[in-house]
Each structure stands twice: as C-alpha cells, then as structure tokens.
Amino acid sequence: MALLQISEPGRAPAPHQHRLAAGIDLGTTNSLVATVRSGQAKVLPDAEGNYLLPSVVRYAPEGIIVGQAAREAAVEDPLNTIASVKRLMGRGVEDLKHLGSQLPYAFVDADTPVPRIRTRLGAVSAVEVSAEILRVLARRAKEALGGALDGVVITVPAYFDEAQRQATKDAARLAGLRVLRLINEPTAAAVAYGLDRAAEGVHAIYDLGGGTFDISILRLRRGVFEVMATGGDSSLGGDDLDRAIAAWMLKQAGLEQDLDPASLRRLLRDARRLKEGLTEAEALPWEIRLPDGRQFQGTLDREMLHQLVDPLISKTLSACRRTLRDAGVSPDQIQAVVLVGGSTRMPWIRTRVGEFFGKEPLVDLDPDQVVAIGAARQADVLVGNRSEEDLLLLDVIPLSLGLETMGGLVERIIPRNTTIPVARAQEFTTFKDGQTAMRIHVVQGERDLVKDCRSLAHFTLRGIPPMVAGAARILVTFAVDADGLLQVTAVEKHSGVKAQVEVKPSYGLTDREIESMLRDSLDHAQEDLHLRRLREQQVEAQRTLEALRSALAKDGDQLLDDQERNRIRAAMAQLEQQLQSASDAQTLQAATEALEKTCAFYVERRMNQSIQQAMAGRKLEELGRDL
Amino acid sequence: MLDLSQNYFALFGLPVAYELDEEQLGERYRALQQQLHPDRFSDASDQEKRLSLQASMRVNEAYQVLRDPLTRARYLLDLQTGEPMPENENTQDSAFLLEQMALREALAEAKDQPDPYSVVENVLQQLDHQEQDLLTQLPSRLESSDPRHQEEARELIRKLQFVRRCRTEAEQLEAELDAFG
Numbered sequence: 001m002a003l004l005q006i007s008e009p010g011r012a013p014a015p016h017q018h019r020l021a022a023g024i025d026l027g028t029t030n031s032l033v034a035t036v037r038s039g040q041a042k043v044l045p046d047a048e049g050n051y052l053l054p055s056v057v058r059y060a061p062e063g064i065i066v067g068q069a070a071r072e073a074a075v076e077d078p079l080n081t082i083a084s085v086k087r088l089m090g091r092g093v094e095d096l097k098h099l100g101s102q103l104p105y106a107f108v109d110a111d112t113p114v115p116r117i118r119t120r121l122g123a124v125s126a127v128e129v130s131a132e133i134l135r136v137l138a139r140r141a142k143e144a145l146g147g148a149l150d151g152v153v154i155t156v157p158a159y160f161d162e163a164q165r166q167a168t169k170d171a172a173r174l175a176g177l178r179v180l181r182l183i184n185e186p187t188a189a190a191v192a193y194g195l196d197r198a199a200e201g202v203h204a205i206y207d208l209g210g211g212t213f214d215i216s217i218l219r220l221r222r223g224v225f226e227v228m229a230t231g232g233d234s235s236l237g238g239d240d241l242d243r244a245i246a247a248w249m250l251k252q253a254g255l256e257q258d259l260d261p262a263s264l265r266r267l268l269r270d271a272r273r274l275k276e277g278l279t280e281a282e283a284l285p286w287e288i289r290l291p292d293g294r295q296f297q298g299t300l301d302r303e304m305l306h307q308l309v310d311p312l313i314s315k316t317l318s319a320c321r322r323t324l325r326d327a328g329v330s331p332d333q334i335q336a337v338v339l340v341g342g343s344t345r346m347p348w349i350r351t352r353v354g355e356f357f358g359k360e361p362l363v364d365l366d367p368d369q370v371v372a373i374g375a376a377r378q379a380d381v382l383v384g385n386r387s388e389e390d391l392l393l394l395d396v397i398p399l400s401l402g403l404e405t406m407g408g409l410v411e412r413i414i415p416r417n418t419t420i421p422v423a424r425a426q427e428f429t430t431f432k433d434g435q436t437a438m439r440i441h442v443v444q445g446e447r448d449l450v451k452d453c454r455s456l457a458h459f460t461l462r463g464i465p466p467m468v469a470g471a472a473r474i475l476v477t478f479a480v481d482a483d484g485l486l487q488v489t490a491v492e493k494h495s496g497v498k499a500q501v502e503v504k505p506s507y508g509l510t511d512r513e514i515e516s517m518l519r520d521s522l523d524h525a526q527e528d529l530h531l532r533r534l535r536e537q538q539v540e541a542q543r544t545l546e547a548l549r550s551a552l553a554k555d556g557d558q559l560l561d562d563q564e565r566n567r568i569r570a571a572m573a574q575l576e577q578q579l580q581s582a583s584d585a586q587t588l589q590a591a592t593e594a595l596e597k598t599c600a601f602y603v604e605r606r607m608n609q610s611i612q613q614a615m616a617g618r619k620l621e622e623l624g625r626d627l
Numbered sequence: 628m629l630d631l632s633q634n635y636f637a638l639f640g641l642p643v644a645y646e647l648d649e650e651q652l653g654e655r656y657r658a659l660q661q662q663l664h665p666d667r668f669s670d671a672s673d674q675e676k677r678l679s680l681q682a683s684m685r686v687n688e689a690y691q692v693l694r695d696p697l698t699r700a701r702y703l704l705d706l707q708t709g710e711p712m713p714e715n716e717n718t719q720d721s722a723f724l725l726e727q728m729a730l731r732e733a734l735a736e737a738k739d740q741p742d743p744y745s746v747v748e749n750v751l752q753q754l755d756h757q758e759q760d761l762l763t764q765l766p767s768r769l770e771s772s773d774p775r776h777q778e779e780a781r782e783l784i785r786k787l788q789f790v791r792r793c794r795t796e797a798e799q800l801e802a803e804l805d806a807f808g
Binding site for chain 1: 657663665669674680688798799802
C-alpha cells in the first residue's frame with residue numbers, strides 16, 4: 001500500500017499480494033470464524049459442515065478436546081470441562097466471589113491475581129482455555145484458505161473493560177495469532193448488516209449473547225459506521241435466563257439451591273432445552289431426580305417462561321433507554337433494530353424489543369453468524385486488502401476513563417462514548433509544600449468513588465522541584481488510539497519532568513508469563529523468537545520501501561524538487577542494503593527509522609494534499625446537492 | 628506543514644459562527660476521517676501512523692466541540708475574546724440557583740419516593756426545557772463583539788453548564804436505580 005494513499009473513490013489501489021485475514025467471534029456459548037474471499041464474507045465450517053464451534057474445552061485423559069465432543073462430556077466430567085470461560089476473562093480472584101457460585105469448577109487456592117481452574121492436565125487460566133478455542137478456529141481458517149493467517153479481528157462485547165480486552169488479546173497471542181484489532185460485537189453486526197443492504201441512517205443493535213448484553217446505536221453513512229453510543233451489561237446473558245429457569249425448577253421440586261457440579265450441569269442443560277423448546281411448543285414437561293430416588297415431574301408453559309425471564313429483559317431495556325439518551329436520539333429516530341446473539345431467537349425477547357422501539361426488529365441475517373461476518377470484513381480492510389466500499393469504523397470508548405483525586409474520588413478525563421482516537425489533558429497541582437512526587441491512579445467506570453470503579457494502572461511522577469502547595473502545574477494527558485489502547489502521560493510544566501504508562505490492567509498476565517506460555521506450547525517450540533522478530537522487521541522495512549516507491553511514482557515529481565528526490569532515493573538505497581545484510585532486528589529497525597525521518601517532510605506534504613483534496617471533493621459534492 | 632493549529636471551524640472549512648449546518652459539519656467530518664483515520668494507515672510506516680493518529684484525534688476533538696451547541700458557544704466565545712473562559716465559574720443568579728437547588732433536592736429524595744423513576748423523568752424534562760430556553764438566547768449574544776453581550780453569553784454558558792451537571796446527576800441516579808432496583 002502506498003504512502004498516504006490518495007485514491008479516487010471507487011478505484012482500487014495498485015494490486016498487491018492478497019493477505020489472509022479472518023474475523024473471529026469468540027463467544028460465551030459458541031465461537032465462529034469467517035473470512036472474505038472474492039469480495040464475499042463467509043463463515044467457515046468444520047469438516048462435518050458445522051459453523052458453530054461450542055466454546056467448551058475438555059481436559060480429557062487423552063488430551064485437550066474442543067467443541068461439540070467437549071460439550072457432550074460436560075455432565076459426566078464437569079470439573080475438567082470448561083464452558084462459558086468468557087465470563088472469567090480478565091476477571092480477578094476478587095470478581096470470582098460474585099460469579100463463583102455459578103461456576104461449577106475447582107479453582108486453585110493459590111496466591112495468584114489471575115484465577116486458575118484445576119484440571120487433570122494441570123491448572124489453567126481463562127486466557128489459556130480461550131487460546132485453545134482460538135487455535136481450533138485458526139486451524140480451520142488455515143485449512144480453508146491454504147495458508148497461515150496474516151492477522152485476525154476478534155470481537156468482544158462493547159461493554160468489555162480494559163482487563164477483559166487485554167485478556168482476549170493475550171489469548172490470541174498465546175494461540176500464535178496476530179490481532180489486527182478487537183472490535184465490538186454489535187459494531188461488527190452493524191457492519192455486516194449495513195454492507196449487506198447498503199443501509200443508511202441510525203441503527204440500534206440489540207445483542208444478547210450467552211453471557212453478555214450489549215446495546216449500540218450507530219449511524220451508517222456511505223461506508224462510515226459511526227458508533228454514537230454503546231451500553232450494556234458484561235455479566236447478563238442467555239445463561240442467566242437458563243439460571244432463572246433452573247432456580248424455578250428447583251423451587252418447584254422443593255430442592256435446595258446448592259447442587260453437586262454434575263447435577264448443576266444437568267439442571268442447566270435441561271433449563272436451556274426447555275427455553276429453546278418453548279420457541280415451538282406451548283408447554284413442555286420436565287423432571288428432576290429427588291434425593292430419595294423418585295422423579296419429580298413438572299410442566300413449564302410459555303406464560304410462566306415469560307414471567308421468569310421478564311425481569312432480565314427489563315434490565316436490558318433499561319440499558320437501551322439510557323444508551324439512546326447518551327446517543328441523543330429517541331426510539332422513533334431509529335431506522336432499524338438489528339437483533340444479534342443466540343438468545344434473541346426467543347420469540348418473547350423479539351416481542352418486547354419490538355414494543356420498546358416501536359418497530360419490528362430485523363432478523364433475516366443469522367444472529368449467530370452476523371458478528372463473525374462483520375469481523376471478517378473489518379479484518380480484510382485492516383490487513384491491507386482494501387475493499388472498494390472503503391469501510392471505516394468510528395468507534396467509541398465504552399466506559400469513562402479518569403484518575404483518582406483527593407478523598408478517593410474519581411476525576412473523569414474522557415467520558416464514555418467519546419469517539420476514538422482521542423487525547424484529553426487536564427491540569428493538576430500538588431497539595432503539600434515541597435511535594436516532589438505525585439502518584440497517579442488510572443481508573444475506568446461511571447461511579448464517583450474509586451472503590452466502585454475498576455483500577456487500571458498506577459504510576460508515579462517523580463522529580464517535581466519542591467514548591468509551595470498549589471504552585472506545581474502537572475498536566476496529565478490521556479490518549480486512546482484507534483485500537484482503544486490507553487496511554488497516560490504526566491508532565492510537570494515548570495521543570496519538564498515526565499512520566500508515562502501504557503495501561504495494562506494490574507492483574508492481567510504479564511508479558512513474561514505470556515512468553516513462557518508461548519515457549520511451553522508445542523506449536524511454538526521450534527520457533528526462534530529472535531528470528532521471528534527479524535522477520536517481522538524485514539516485513540516492516542519492505543513495507544516502508546514499497547510505500548515510498550509507489551508514492552514517488554504517483555506524485556514525487558509534483559511535490560518534490562530534484563534535490564529532495566535524490567536525498568530520499570539515497571536513503572532508500574541505504575535501507576535496501578541493510579535489508580540484505582542486517583542479521584538482527586535492532587539494526588534494521590534503526591535503518592527503517594532513519595529513512596522515515598528523512599522522508600518526514602514528504603509524508604506531511606502528502607497528508608496536506610490529501611486533506612485539501614478531501615475538502616475540495618466534499619465541497620463539490622455539496623454544491624451538487626444544492627443544485 | 629500540516630496545519631492542525633487552525634481553528635476548529637476552519638478545519639472543517641466552515642465560517643466562524645454559532646449557527647452552523649449540522650448536516651454539513653457531519654459530512655465534512657466523515658470525509659476527513661475517511662482520509663485521515665489510522666485504519667487507513669494500518670499498512671503504512673510508523674511515522675505515517677503517528678501523523679494520522681494525531682490528525683484524527685484533532686478532527687475528533689474539533690467535531691466533538693462544534694457538534695454540541697454548548698461547547699460550540701464556549702469555543703466561539705473563547706475565539707472572540709482571545710482568552711479561555713475560566714473552568715469552574717458559577718452563575719450568581721439567585722433565582723436560577725434556587726430553581727436548580729429544588730431539582731437537586733427532588734433527586735436526592737427520589738430514592739425514598741414510591742416511584743423514583745417518575746421523579747427522575749420529571750427532573751430530566753424540566754432540565755430539557757431550561758436548556759432549550761437558554762440555548763435560544765445564545766445566538767443573538769454571540770453575534771456581536773460588544774463586551775456586554777459577551778458577558779451575557781458567558782452567563783448563559785455558565786447556566787447551561789450547571790444544567791448539564793444536574794442532568795448528569797439525574798442520569799447517574801437512574802442508572803443506579805436500574806442496577807439495584
């Protein structure tokens with residue numbers, strides 16, 4: 001791809017090798033992988049023709065089993081069969097206290113920040129379990145495409161916080177995948193729908209999956225998908241509907257709530273079957289074994305089902321109301337409502353969502369597949385296979401970012417639903433005479449007290465010159481890039497002392513842990529890390545050269561004089577030579593950076609020209625509109 | 628050089644004025660992001676990525692400010708007077724403040740009411756009316772460079788900020804009711 005591609009709409013840039021990319025929907029209940037081939041996004045089936053891979057991993061005596069076979073063993077081997085692991089992603093030991101009773105696993109009682117589940121093949125974290133699922137999907141894609149993947153887009157619930165997102169990225173790294181981007185599930189769904197029907201206007205995406213609920217409001221306009229607001233609940237999903245039904249069954253049978261793991265699994269499975277069966281049937285019989293060996297028999301009809309799930313549906317609709325307000329639109333301004341997630345197959349949910357928005361929801365795309373398809377589209381764009389429709393996603397941060405101030409209060413720096421990339425700065429000061437250091441505590445969440453928010457990172461700005469209280473001027477900047485990665489910088493303005501941190505959640509896995517896991521995993525035993533870095537750097541260098549060559553061919557004569565052109569050519573020749581001879585990544589990286597520095601002025605000139613053309617084009621079009 | 632230092636109106640090729648065509652603003656915002664957004668440079672050199680990130684952030688910030696009538700008014704006033712309006716200044720209008728206090732008290736007591744949602748809804752509606760009323764007074768004050776008018780505009784902005792803060796409180800309360808109710 002060229003330097004600052006200035007391509008006319010509808011015309012594709014110079015052809016280059018097609019890169020292999022995939023979109024992965026890593027779901028609570030099921031996972032899928034999709035890819036774009038000859039302009040068509042398709043979900044990839046396994047050898048038996050199944051699209052859905054149950055997100056269940058069994059640590060069996062003979063080895064690790066993923067998918068349907070694992071799910072079938074859940075009742076007989078509950079402690080070694082991990083399902084709904086997404087609910088544990090990015091969760092600390094503390095969080096388990098809320099979720100613990102719902103999860104029929106044996107957790108290791110060790111002093112680690114990340115909870116680990118005991119299995120017969122050793123203790124595993126949620127990240128490792130998820131990596132197993134990703135490996136199976138990656139293999140499926142590799143076989144279908146006939147080559148290793150250059151990159152993937154993985155979807156996450158919009159309401160996932162930093163820790164949950166980081167855990168997802170860690171799982172991908174562990175599975176040996178390069179993550180181009182994490183995108184939000186409802187946004188991916190909107191992309192699939194929007195591109196499918198060339199839709200315009202404001203859309204609401206109601207996404208009720210197995211373990212999470214998301215609502216997103218998006219504006220679709222000529223290939224630009226602008227997220228206006230998102231909201232939801234990262235611990236509310238179809239599983240909870242099952243649990244509500246299961247609790248009712250127990251109560252009917254006069255049983256206690258705490259069951260052994262196998263009975264709990266069986267009960268939840270029966271509850272899910274009842275829920276699904278009542279889509280067709282008016283009423284269904286069920287039974288449960290009593291302690292004395294007799295069977296208790298009951299019946300669940302639709303009306304009772306509705307009563308049981310109504311409180312949960314109402315919770316989702318409250319979130320819809322708040323999110324609409326954040327987006328500044330009323331329900332009647334919504335062009336279309338799109339339903340996503342297996343749980344939205346339930347007719348009663350469709351009815352209630354339809355009533356809320358005052359229009360029939362769209363269900364014609366398979367709610368299970370739509371997210372993976374949208375992710376595949378975005379992966380195709382991000383990996384560099386630019387499509388003609390010039391899809392662009394303008395996403396937002398789902399939760400407010402701020403820092404701790406006096407008295408355990410939160411000062412919000414970037415409010416939720418702010419479009420990224422974004423940078424915001426705020427000035428703070430010292431509150432003690434002679435104070436030379438300031439601790440900065442970065443938090444995420446909507447509540448006013450630090451203790452109610454999620455702690456993301458701590459760092460300390462040192463070397464502030466001693467001054468009277470209130471005299472120091474400390475500028476704290478929060479910058480979130482297009483990937484949603486947060487960087488926080490603090491600078492004391494008189495002295496220029498500076499400290500910064502790239503935010504990684506306090507209790508995610510460390511890089512060292514990941515590297516050691518990578519080394520341990522069989523897939524990578526032979527891969528030399530040093531060589532891999534060199535190869536990555538070679539690709540980077542080639543990319544820079546290729547970009548420059550095509551830029552020069554395009555407008556080098558127009559934007560540069562002879563002397564400038566020669567200077568750039570000479571610098572390029574130098575990098576080309578290093579590319580042949582350099583045997584370590586650092587040398588090559590330095591050479592690449594040197595070339596970029598030499599061309600800085602040229603890149604800026606091209607950026608300027610690109611903007612001027614964009615504005616000029618827009619004005620012409622507007623003129624056309626007025627006429 | 629890429630001129631990111633030009634004012635927000637100029638960045639979108641719009642006249643420096645309070646009244647603007649929101650449709651046009653949105654169109655130009657999207658056109659710029661189509662060119663500048665880091666996703667357009669996923670395959671480019673690190674340097675281009677940095678530049679695009681910077682430009683995209685600036686365009687987002689400008690759009691955010693101009694899209695909202697309150698922040699737009701404030702920004703315009705800052706341009707006109709050449710100095711930024713102090714952050715946490717409050718209005719001294721006692722009639723207005725009394726009105727606001729009554730609303731906040733209603734919110735504070737909402738949780739003990741039989742139908743707390745309707746209390747919140749009611750407060751939100753009143754805040755909406757107040758906001759609309761204040762916004763309609765803004766344009767005429769922002770058209771002239773008369774210092775008296777500018778002070779009046781500043782006072783309207785202070786009040787609007789007050790109304791917005793109260794609205795945030797009401798919305799937060801509602802979120803809490805949803806979570807724990």
